[in-house]
Amino acid sequence: MKIKFHHIILGLLLATMGCKKDNYDAPSSKLTGRLTYKGAAINVEYNQVPFELYQPGFGKTGAIKGTFQQDGSYSTLLFNGNYKFTIPPNQGPFMWKELASGKRDTLAVTVSGSQTLDIEVTPYYLINNTKITGASKVVTAVFDLQKVITDANAKNIEAVVLYINKTQFVSAGDNQIASTNIAGSAITNMNNVSISVNVPTITPTQNYVFARVGLKVADVEDMIFSPVVKVNY
Amino acid sequence: MKKISIITMLAISVVAGSCRKDSSFLDVPPKQVLPTDLAFSDPALVLSILGDLYDRQRDFSSLDGYPSREYPQSPNGDREPGWRTFADFSEAFPSENGSSFLVQRTGWGYGEWAIWDYGYIRDLNLFIQRATAATKLTEGDKARFIAEARFLRANYYFEMVKRMGGVPLITDPLAYDYSGNVTPLQRPRAKESEVYDFIISEAEAIKSILPADVNQKSRATKAAALAMEARAALYAGSIAKYGATTPQVSLPGNEVGIPSTQANAYYTKALSASQEIINGSAGSYQLYKVLPDLSDNFAAIFLDKSSVNQEAIFVEDFKANGGKVHGFTTNDQPFSMSDEGLDAGRLNPSLNLVEAFEKLDNTYAPIATKDAGGNPVYYTNQLDAFAGRDARLAGTVLLPNGLFKGKRTEVFAGYQLGDGTVISSGDATITQDVPGLGKNIQVVGKDGPVNGLEFRTQTGFYIRKYLDPTVGSGRRGRGSDVNFIRYRYAEVLLNAAEAAFELGQTGTALGYINQVRSRAGLTTPLAALTFDRIVHERRVELAFEGHTLYDMKRWRLATRVWDGAQMSVADLVSNIGSATKHNTQPFGLWPYKYFNPGNPNSGKWIFKEVKPSAVTGANRFQIGNYYSQIGDDILSANPKIVKQPNQ
Structure with a gap:
């Protein structure tokens, strides 16, 4: 079969119609930092000390989870917004502030663009x-x-x-x-x-x-x- | 004319046919679905509904495996094969390359072992509700069906509390009213002790309704309810007592953790429930003592389905050619006598377990491989190395040169010459020249061991417990119908012994534990009892019966026994019988033929302790593993659920 000009036009039309934007960009704001005590880095075991970031207000309440590297650093890609940072109970070789009710304290983090946030803990x-x-x-x-x-x-x-x-x-x-x-x-x-x-x-x-x-x-x-x-x- | 009359008649019949009442036309009873009132009108139909509920029980180890119904779901949606549910915790080595992760990982995820099947609980609650409302059943049938469903429900809550701690106790089928408000359906977690109390009170309530029939093993009986009660009370008692050593493993609301003040009350309940079975009020249960050879006798407990077996209390039954079979024998039979070509030899008991079986004088000793001077010990027969030990060893483990289906396994790792040279190869079919013996000699056994050669033993041992000697049971098509025993009389005796020991009644405890031991050929009764002895006895009697994890958890020994440290041969052979002995990596014991013409030991066997090369990880049980993590979807669907202590 010969390819006719109007076939090509038709094909191009279909292709351009499919060119719609995805509904979301991937998260691009990078939140990085490390565990410190008075400026000194706290080194921990790889993949064993977890942290959690909660972003309230979006229905389900699951955490964005991550773990610290060996040198106590962490990094995570997030959307811009307000987050709460915490470390789950009985994790890490340090004290994390607890509220009077026995719940773990959280650290409010406002993410807008990439930034560094060191986590101060008391080992x-x-x-x-x-x-x-x-x-x-x-x-x-x-x-x-x-x-x-x-x-x-x-x-x-x-x-x-x-x-x-x-x-x-x-x-x-x-x-x-x-x-x-x-x-x-x-x-x-x-x-x-x-x-x-x-x-x-x-x-x-x-x-x-x-x-x-x-x-x-x-x-x-x-x-x-x-x-x-x-x-x- | 004729045509017209035919058309007229057709028209009349069509019109007349549509002349029916709306109600009779629209309300057609379904032919494929039984409505509730009909299903609950006939005992046979009710039993078939109950049969499905029986089939959906969960055990830790299961001969036919289980679909990944639990949370979190397996990413491939695949089925956990039966043999693999027995293979963890360094009690065995998995001789299947696809399962090497069991010995290569360095611990378990916090979500491991989690289950959360409230769909099953709902079906049980619905069954109880509908059976209670049924009008056409006799009172006797009705009471028994309801009691059975309550037994299954309590048993499932028991399975959940062992893994998750306190869970929401839901005893009625929750119904959603479509109002948009789901708060009435969100129930908080009960205290861990409340779940155990529920199991105990349910067992007490139904035990007199269920039949006291020793031959009824696959349906709930009085003895099954009492055995469940005894085990649950014992678990609760030990969590209360030993949980005090791990204060991190508790929650302020006691959803996890039981106050230590409750320990004695639970132990007392465990003892009295066990004694109710022991004194015969639930049927004439007794230890299985039928065959003259004590090892064969021990293996036969799991094979004998006749009424002679009065040890099994509650089982998962199977039936060959009847649609319910399992592949345990196919997967684990010795390679050289496999009914199914390359399908064999996956579950290899470890030397760690083999050495735990004590000698007949009640002392512990490793299998002797070297004498005091460091020279190898020579054995005429491979089995001589294991002689004079607890009969349960040969009943649980198929030893090198052991007898199965009338044939002996051929397990040897190579020839060792007088100068210490070892001649070996990668497979029994690959021959080598042995100087002085000849050319092209077979230098490894047909049944292994060769590192990395799957489906043959890589530890030197095969499993014997549950291995079916029936002709054809190793074929995939036929499968095996050996029972999985969930509760048996020997465990009841050990539960009673432990409860009595913890209550300070050492004399009573010794009476029970010595019964179990004398059946295994340990005829010198123990005179003194220690905690370590109880831990040891449960390990060897109940090996591969799904108790290891739960026992180690409730004694809070798991973090000490599986501490993540690599093991050496020196670790392996020392401290045998200690409750806190490390058990992080499975070892093997490889036999070699000694060939040194002129030497009196030539032709005899020597043994070497070997860590199979696939074993690179070491089990590390973390504090957060004591209670499995609750999934985020559950937490987010129900804000009243509190997280686990380390979550």
Whole structure:
């Protein structure tokens, strides 16, 4: 069959008629930030500490959920509008303000265009001045511990653990290759705490590992961490 | 003329045919749908309605699996295969590559195990309402049908409270009045203790209506109601007692968590309900002691459907060639005796479980693979390594060289030579040369183990519990009709023992637990009882019966046993019998043939503990896993529902 001119016109007409705009643009305002305490970043386990954003006024009341990265940062794409930010109960190695009714406090966030919002929290402890070094198949960490919450909500240290892993994800839940822990009761001096761990044989061979120190607070599930360090040994 | 008369007659008949009353023309009773009053007029019809309700019960483990009816729905809408519902928690290894996620994940999502089937509750409530209103049934039938539906409803609430904590207790079929206002339909969550109280009071109310008949196993009986009551009261008691160790797992309104002051009251109820079965007032239930070989006897509890079996109390029944069968045997039969070619060997019990079975002198010991000097232990027969142990081991697990359907399994991982060299291959059909023995020798067993070779064992063990030796039961077309036992007498004894122990009546508790143990060949009675002993006894007696998760949850042991730490062989063989022993990764025990001509041990077997290569994750049970997350659609549809503690 020969293609006639009016066939092409017809085809073009149909095509242009289908060119209607979608009803919504995808969300484009980026809300980013990190967990901080007086400017210091709070490091947590990857994908374990969740946060929730509620946007009231749209019928159903489900949350927009996300989790913090290892270095305590988060990012989420949102529509412009008013949101409430909160962290679910019993999550995170820090205190989150609770209202008198026992409900979790929320942080009002007005999103208009991309912006940065750091989340100020009060951790139970801080791991300061961490120095992680490696030599002859042993990774050693030296660090100071600082008890931040000392009032009635204070909690003891259950254990301090040095984790190493082949990849940059370093924690108990990330199939770490080795770890050493010190029970909280064995820590007498909070300064210059030292832990070392032997590096097992890695296949395929690599001459570096990623390491960080985790602190487990008694009766709190999530651990607080020092920043991830790449160590040659 | 003739034509005219025919047309006239036709016209008359058409006109006359339409001369009917509107009511008789329009009100035609449906021929495919039975109206309620008709359906509830005949006991056989009522039973068929009830049959559907029986079929929709939920268990944790199920031989025929379950459709993903629960919340959240599986993304593919697929069916959870029966064998896989037994395979988690490091008690077994899944030898099917598509199911490796079970041993590769590092924990469970907070939504795992959630169910929220109020459609089923509504159907049960409607059934109760309609049966109550029925006029043409005899009083006896009517009372029994209603009691059965109340049993199913209580049992489903039990299943929900185990997973979700307190849920809305709805006991009447809610009706919407189309007013636009749904507030009357939104019910808040009951306290966790209120749900348990409901289950206990329902069981007390219906137990005397239900028949006390030991041969009635697939329909609710007095003993089934009492067994449910005993288990529910025991769960509530232990949540009250051990929940105190995890204060984070509670809500201010007690929708989750039971105050510890209520523990003794619940334990007392659990003990008295169990004793009502034990003293015979619900029928002459007793432990199954029929076959002389104690392991065969233990396996036969799950296979024997005759009236000789007075141990099974309430079962999910199946019938071959009758439309209700399951593929458990097809999926899990030993590869070399498979009725269905490549369909076999998926569920491989782990060495972790095998080592938990104690020796006949009531002590714990790992399977000896090395002597004190670190040299391998040589066995003439593979089965010698497992000799002198609890008879339930060989009754639950099909050991290497074990007998099934008159044949023995062939499980070996390779030849080990005198210099320590191991000769192995990727499959039984791939031969190798063994120096001194010959060329092209088969070097691995037809039944495995080879890492990653699915449908053969990868731990060295096959499952024996529920495995059907009937001819043809391994075929996909025929399937197996072995029962799934939901409540059995041995569990009632263990429930009674635990309740008595927690109440300080150790003598009574020992009497019950020793009955269960002597049936398994452990004839030296225990003289002292500890909490760890009770945990251990339930693990070995009730392995693969869907108790593991709920037991670990109610004792609040789950976070300690499944703590996410990787396991080594040293961890595996130490602390056996401790309630808090880590159990995060399934291990295997691989037999090797020792070949060293001139050595007296040549031709004997040695064993090695192996972590199958697919096992990369480690089970990590988090605080938020104790009670499954409630879905956002439920929360948003009903603002009165409070969230779970960690949600």
